[in-house]
Amino acid sequence: MTESLRFDENGLEMQDHEVMTMLSFWYVVDRRWFDQWKEFVETGDQNSTSFPGQIDNAELFEDLDSYHLKDRLVEDEDFVLVPAEAWHKLLAWYGIADDQPPLERKVVDLPSTLKVEVYPIEIFLCLHSNMENVITAKFSRTDSIRESVCGAMCQAFSVPPGSECRLWMKSSDSSCERLRNVHMSVLDACLSSGMTVIMETRNADGTWPSSRPQIMRNSVEEQDSYRGQPGVCGLTNLGNTCFMNSALQCLSNTPPLTEYFLQNSYVDELNFTNPLGMKGEIAEAYADVIKQMWSGRHYSVVPRVFKTKVGHFASQFLGYQQHDSQELLSFLLDGLHEDLNRVKNKEYIELRDADGRQDQEVAEEAWRNHLRRNDSVIVDTFHGLFKSTLVCPECHKVSVTFDPFCYLSVPLPVSKERVMEVFFVSLDPYAKPVQHRVVVPKAGKVSDLCSALSEMTSVPPTQMVVADVFNHRFYKIYNMGESLSAILDRDDIFVYELSVLEEQPEEQVLLALYLRERSHYRDYGSGGGSYGTSLFGHPLLLNVPRSSCSQEALYNLFLQRLANGSLSQTEPSCSGDANSADDIDPSEQSGGPAEADGSSEPPAEQPHKPTEEENEEDKQEEACSPSPPANEHPAKRRACHVRRKRLFSIQAVNSNGTTERGMGEGGTQPYVAIDWEPDMKKRFYNENEAEKYVKDPSMEVPQQHMTVQLQQCIELFTTVETLEEENPWYCPVCKKHQLATKKLDLWSLPEVLIIHLKRFSYTKFTREKLDSIVEFPLRDLDFSGFLLRKTLSSEEPPSRYDLIAVSNHYGGLRDGHYTTYAKNKDNGQWYYFDDSKVTYATEDQITSAAYVLFYQRQDKIRKPTLPAPNTGPASSTQTSNDTASCKDDEDDAGPSAAASASSITMETE
Ligand SMILES: [Zn+2]
Structure with a gap:
């Protein structure tokens, strides 16, 4: 092997x-x-x-x-x-x-x-005639509705062959739609996890049961009478699609784009032949969503077809992973642009370097060239031009190009510090682990973590050892010199205090201690006929003099360390415990025979591994007090003339906590496990106590977020940077790749400027979200200072912008939630869009979670045509709780209960 x-x-x-x-x-x-x-x-x-x-x-x-x-x-x-x-x-x-x-x-x-397909689609199935009986089934996205879904239902519900059936699909928001085309795949039908498929069979009189209206109401039709403010319309979450809804709400509230679609201008410009486009399908699906949202007839729209189209053209948006609203926005702007590109045949244009020509000339040439290949409502609305200057570090060749952009991705000033949460395990056996929050240099080492913790605990860093605990064992024990970047925020980091021993360091052993529970049965499968074991509780690290690695010494040491409440309060007293009557042997003192059990061999090189026989012997012959000897009154101890079973036995194991292999060859970390018999563990080990920890006051101090101004981020965007190793520049003079310096400058700005705050930082080793608060102006954002081109004539539009929409991101990297603040173009009122819910918003609410900002140039902003709605305190929220979901509670409890349970996930985050 x-x-x-x-x-x-x-x-x-x-x-x-x-x-x-x-x-x-x-x-x-x-x-x-x-x-x-x-x-x-x-x-x-x-x-x-x-x-x-x-x-x-x-x-x-x-x-x-x-x-x-x-x-x-x-x-x-x-x-x-x-x-x-x-x-x-x-x-x-x-x-x-x-x-x-x-x-x-x-x-x-x-x-x-x-x-x-890591996550197959999981849906609920039931018959219309018995909606209480719901089964769960998994399907692949490529499964056919007819063969797989219908097949599964016919089998599960014993539908007579030859029955005439039809299917309905019900989403988590309880809207119900007919699934007409059964020849489609699960993906194309837009079935997603959490939805319910309901099958009905035609009645003998030729009618369909669902024509009785109470259940199969289509929530969309039901809202026909609703006449609300156009554009004030939620978007149903189709399963982790808040990122998409947030991006859509921002675009929907971009006036020039929405008017273009509402006035049907897109119809004549659909480009069906552009190989870079999506045959007009994305544009048409987008137009449908926008028209529904601005019809004033819906509280909330289900963007299902749109989502499918997006999935068709960019499969990265199909999965379950948390997506990025900015990524989708970028894909969408590009997709809409190519689908609506007025240039039908793109000509090849050779790009010329500036070669010392005037910026104005080169910029105009670049913009002309861009328009010759790219001309659409997206270019008209969102595209600007920046200047990029590269300088070769060797020959100082300067290369100037002007490039169009669709949005600005601006960096956030990065903190050089990092906040870590760790558990400190002190030597005091009665102290619980303490959770601390420490500030360390982001580029620091493990020793920096120990130093920071030392200031809070007064334990010298030299007496600490840091470990990553995972699944009741040590995933990694760190050296002081290791980089903190190896530790992720979600790792469970334990820092152990080590005792000061008089022995020379080389006479000490750092012992990793695991807790295991034996199963009742021998595990013959693992070979060797040993008992099956499973790990529990928190592992420990302790340093032990090499000389005290005998079974007995270790046993007493461990017993002492476990005293911290994990040993049950109801420890058996030393005498008269009926349960241990069998073990009583008054002739022997506690600990007596242990010295003779062969444990004097040097265990560090080869930690003592008792054989099965020895263990049995231990149990029968060894005597020991179950309570920590150190704390025992001498008199009491003397009185204790009982022999009883040991609480646990000690085994040498590998880092994984298994016994079979990896018995620490010289120099490697020794690991031992203490094995509990299940009944002993039940009696003496208090799992609840052992799991407890306390929080240091540092945990209560709210985390300080850095506050920065948007203008600082834009300045950073235009700061000279040196290219990274992975992305060098080919210098035409040196004829090789060079780490050139690069500077970006803004040249001309679009009517609607999208600013993406780079909150997510991905490197090869780290992924993090920057939680800095970015302060940005709601109006009068003046770019004239940032523009390289100084205003030449009075015809130039001013460079002042007002905020029109914000995509927000809340939470961490993976469990985040997206929402939107946006200003309605007709009435000038701000709204907060959270999937299907829409509420009034005030300007002072628009703050900390901002992720993507939409600004419109002031000269293009039109005055609201409608008065702002009355948002007085009495009516400060206009919830769009779809009526369907309220009524839903009354009728079919079966499928709806299951479906609504699964819908909670996104909405409550
Ligand atoms: Zn060069």
């Missing part, structure tokens, strides 16, 4: 996703397990402590009963995909923990790409 493992090491290398073929299966594997396995294989040392143990996907599941995958797991961060062949080898070699089901996923042929 050893041989084959090494041999196959390369064979298991991840194949590129390009080799995915239809019909192939891939398997989801926990990324941490996979990393550990890779480390294990790379070291080439079969005994290394990185032995990964059984494949364990436990962290990927919501719970271990349903084995439901957690939402929004990210590939290469939470999990990796391995091809079937590799999976079967891994499974044969390592097995899988706790009988977890393999996560087999198939490759699906989506409209624009092949993709491993």
Whole structure:
């Protein structure tokens, strides 16, 4: 096996996703397990402590009963995909923990790409005649409605063959639509997880049961009478689509674009032949949504067709991962532009370098050239021009180009500090772990973390050791010199205080201690007939004199460390416990025979690994007090002439907490586990106490967010920067790639200026969200200072802008929620759009969460044609709670209960 493992090491290398073929299966594997396995294989040392143990996907599941995958797991961060062949080898070699089901996923042929479908669609199925009986079923996006969905329903509900059926689909917001074309795929029908498919069969008299109106009301039709302010209309969340809704609301409230669509100007400009476009489909789907939103007839619109079209042309927006409203905006502006490009045949234009010509001349030439290939309502509204100047560091060649832009991505000043939350475990066995919030240099080392913590705890950094705890074991024990960037914010970092020992450092052992519970049955599957074990509780790190690594010494040491309340308050008293009557042997003192159990061998090199026999012996012969000896009154101790079972036994294990392999070869970290018999654990180990921790006052101090001005961000955008290694510039003089300096300057600005605040910072090693508060003006944002071109004539439009819309992002990288503030073009009132809900907003609310800003140039802003609505306190909210969802509670409790439960996810975030 050893041989084959090494041999196959390369064979298991991840194949590129390009080799995915239809019909192939891939398997989801926990990324941490996979990393550990890779480390294990790379070291080439079969005994290394990185032995990964059984494949364990436990962290990927919501719970271990349903084995439901957690939402929004990210590939290469939470999990990796391995091809079937590799999976079967891994499974044969390592097995899988706790009988977890393999996560087999198939490759699906989506409209624009092949993709491993990590999350199949999960929908509810029921019959119209019995909506109480709902079953859950999973389908691939490529499954056909007719064969897969109908098939599954006919089978599950025993529908007589030959019955005439029709299907309805009900979304989480309870709108119900007929699913007319059963020849479509699940994807094209826009079925998404959480929806319910209802099947009805035709009555014998030829009527359909659903013609009785109370259930199959179409919520859209029902709202026909609604006549609200056009544009004040929510967008239903179709399952993690708040990012799309937010981008759509910003665009919908961009007056020139919306008027273009409402006046049907787009019809004549649809470009069906542009190979860069989407055959007009994106533009038409967008037009439909906008017309519905501005009809004044709906409280909320379901942008289902639009979403499908987006998914068709950009499959990255299909998945469950949290998407970025800016990414979608960028895709959409480009898609609408190409679909509406008035240039039918793009000519080839050779770009000329400035070659020392005047900026004005070069800029005009660049803009003319841009318009020769790109001419659309998007260009008219959103495109501007910036100047880019590159200077070669070697020959000082200066290259000037003028490039169009559709939005400005401006950087945020980055803090050089980082706030970390860690648990400090002190030596005091009665103290609970304390959660601290410390400020460390972002580019700092583990030692900086210890220094910061030292200031709060007065424990010297030299007496600390930092570890990443994961699944009751040490995922990694850090060295002081390691970079803090290796630690992610979501890692559980424990810092342990180490005792000061008199011994020389080389006479000390840093011992990693795990807690395990034995199962009742021998686990013959793992070979060797050892007991099956599972880890629990928090692991510990302690330094121990090499000389006291005997079983007995360790036992007492561990007992002392566990005193912190995790040992049950109802410890058995030393005498008269009926349960332990069998163990009583008055002739022996506590701890007596242990010295003779062979534990004097040097355990650090080869930590003592008791055989099964020895363990049995331990239990029968050894005597020991279950309460911490250190705290025991001598008299009481003397009186304790009882022998009882040990609370636990000690085993040498590997880093994974398993016993089979990796028994610390010289120099590597020793790991031991204390094994509890289930009944002993139940009696003496208080799991509730052990899980408790306290919060240091530093946790209560609200986190300080940096406040910056939008103008500072724009200045940063125009600051000289040096190109990065990954993205060098080819210098035509030196004839090689150079890390040139680059400077951007704004030349001309569009009517509507989109400013994207780069809150998300992705590097190879880190992903973070910058929570700085950006202060931006609501009106009179003056760009004249930022424009390179000084105003030449009085005909030039002024460079003053007013805010018209903001896309907000709340929350972290992955669990975020998007909403929008926007100003209605007709009545000048600000509204807050949160998926299907719309409420009045005031200008002072528009603040901290801003992510994308829409500004309109003042000379283009038209006065509102309607008076602002009365937003006095009495009527300060205009909720658009769709009537359908209210009534929904009254009728069909079955499917709606299930459906609305799943709809909560986005709305409540
Ligand atoms: Zn050069």
